[in-house]
Amino acid sequence: MALSYKARRRWALVILLVGLPLYIVVALNLVALFDRPSILVELAIYVGLGVLWAIPFKFVFKGIGQADPDARDD
Numbered sequence: 001m002a003l004s005y006k007a008r009r010r011w012a013l014v015i016l017l018v019g020l021p022l023y024i025v026v027a028l029n030l031v032a033l034f035d036r037p038s039i040l041v042e043l044a045i046y047v048g049l050g051v052l053w054a055i056p057f058k059f060v061f062k063g064i065g066q067a068d069p070d071a072r073d074d
Helices: 005-032 039-052 055-061
Strands: none
Touching: 005 039, 005 055
């Protein structure tokens, strides 16, 4: 079942305000478990993790910046 435009906007807001900070904390703690790698390896890890979090939520964020397609033009 597809989410409505308003539902996707609400879920996107929840994901960005709650889920993303939690993911950042988890990613930082995960990297801190190991010895600190070189700066380029650490940068690659953070960039990879930064892209990885958005993949499952791609359908929620798609089209959010556009005007509401269900809105009537008066």
